[in-house]
Amino acid sequence: MFNKDGKDDSTYNVDNYEFIKKTSPTVGALIEKEYNRQKNNVELIASENYCSEAVLAACGSCLSWKYAEGYPYVRTSGNKGRYYGGTEFVDQLEEYCCDKWREVFKTDYHVNVQPHSGSQANFAGYKALLEPGDTILSLSLDNGGHLTHGSSVNFSGKLYDVHFYDVDEKGYIDMDDVRKKAHDLKPKLIMTGASAYSRIIDFKTFSEIAKEVGAYFMVDMAHIAGLVAAGEHPTPFGYADIVTTTTHKTLRGPRGGLVFGKQEFAKKIDSAVFPYSQGGPLEHIIAGKAVCAEEALKPEFKTYEHQVVVNCAALCDEFLKMGYKVVTGGTDNHVFLLDLSQFSFSGRDLQEACDAVGITLNKNAVPNDKRSPMQTSGVRIGTAPMTTRGFKEEDFRAVARRIDEVVKKLDKEKKEEK
Ligand SMILES: Cc1ncc(COP(=O)(O)O)c(C=O)c1O
Structure with missing residues (x-):
């Protein structure tokens, strides 16, 4: 490492x-x-991390050569549903992987460990609950959601009738708006989860609203899954009908996805992954996911996730002290958005200027952004990768001051240009 x-x-x-x-x-x-x-480089991309050498080795192992379409677990028919011979060991591996993930999230939900990515996991989650044309109430991409939560350029926006709840003027998810829109729309599904949201998500209230209007409730915890596993963020299990995640962000595992669901949705989830939307599972990645789950069960993982949150608070605090605007005014998790609306340069300009000095972050829209998605008025900053590399609060405070230098130089240049 x-x-x-x-x-x-x-x-x-x-x-x-x-x-x-x-x-x-x-x-x-x-x-x-x-x-x-x-x-x-100093890596501040909120959706990235460095997995362990054991995860990397599992992903580069001979399991890469094995085909195993189907599932290892005994279904009501009593059949082991694989379409290939020679699956004895990958069967055991996949069942072990499922057991470990249930242990990580202390849940008796069904879990499918085959999704190749978070997007595939969301595709399967929707397919298990919805028909094309059904109504979804979700958080938009502009307000911190993900493409797969209903963006018009994504399958989710094309296949389903997606409406969005808003964030309030500070940038918090507006639960009153969620309730009002849910009652007006009567959606078949209420969806939450985010790619750029720095506050605790209130899964309990979401599930109550879903119950009030007879909607299914799905949570995409891709960003915060590591925090959930470590108890640094409330769990969606017990509240959501389906929970999806990636394994490569705060969970620090291989690139991939997982779909969990209440047992009544088990069969639908499985057939939505295979044969509906994927072919053979990537058993080498499933091996990486199993190693990742084992790591997430260790006490060191809790310490790591706690440090991610503490570091993020310190980094955010340093920006606030220097007078920067942060969406929602702070952070409860591993990420926050710097709001650059008042500057003459865009999020993209700052991303490029940071790249030039070895700091990697990404441009990101802020709520009610006036700039285009290719420019944006914000940057997204996360602490998970550099915490893996041993950064502590003081290191992150120094990073904030270095970015401030870049900002000042950029601002001066843009003003001179004008
Ligand atoms: C909340 C959320 N869901 C899903 C995804 C999609 O994951 P993938 O890129 O593995 O398809 C992302 C990716 O950043 C995400 O942030």
């Missing part, structure tokens, strides 16, 4: 580009460049 000073003290070949270069010089050279970029 890369440490906070940019040294690689891993025992596994995370830098195996030398080996790859022997047969694929172009690919090897590009991996080498990316390896150095990752090692040397």
Whole structure:
């Protein structure tokens, strides 16, 4: 793993580009460049993380060669539903992976560990509950939601009739608006979860509203799943009919998704993943997900997630002290949005200026953004990756001051340009 000073003290070949270069010089050279970029940069992308060497090794293992369409678990028919021979060991692995994830989230929900990504997990969640044309009430992309929560350019916005609840003037999800719109619309599904939302999400009230109007309730906890696992954010289990997540953000595992659902939706979830929307499962990634679940059960994981939240509060506080505007005025989790509306430059300009000094973050719309999605008036900042690399509060405060220098220089340049 890369440490906070940019040294690689891993025992596994995370830098195996030398080996790859022997047969694929172009690919090897590009991996080498990316390896150095990752090692040397301060990584503040809120949806990224560095998984362990064990997760990486599992994902690069011989399991990559195995086809295992279907499911290992005994269904009502009593059949083991795989379409291939030779699945004895991947069957055991996949069942073990499911058990570990239920243990991580202390739940008896059904879990499907095959989704290739968070988007695939959401696709399966909707398919299990809805028919095309059904109504969804959701958080829009502009207000912190995800593309798969109903954006018009995504399958979700094309297949379903999606309406959005708002955030209030401070940027908090407006639960009064959720209730009012739910009663007016009578949606088939109420959806929550976010890619850029810095506050605790009130799953209990959401589920009460869903009950009042007879809607299903689905939570996409992709960003906060690690915090949920560690008790740093309230759990959606027990409230939501379906819970989806990625495994590569705060959970710090391999790229991939999971779908959990109340037992009554188990069969529908499984058939929505395979054969409806995916082919053979990626058993090497499922092995990585199992290792990730084991890691999430360790006491060190709790310590890590707590530090992620403490670091985020410190970083945000340093910006506030320097007079910056932050959406909602702070953070409860691993992420926050700097609101740059008052500046002459855009989120994109700041992203590019930070890139030039080795700080990686991303432009992001702020609520009621006047700029286009390609420009934006904000940047999203997260603390999960650099916390993995050992950053503490003081390191993050120093990062804030460095970004402030970049902002001042950029502001001066833009004013001079004008
Ligand atoms: C809340 C949320 N859901 C789903 C996804 C989609 O995950 P993936 O990129 O693995 O499809 C993301 C990705 O950033 C996300 O933030």
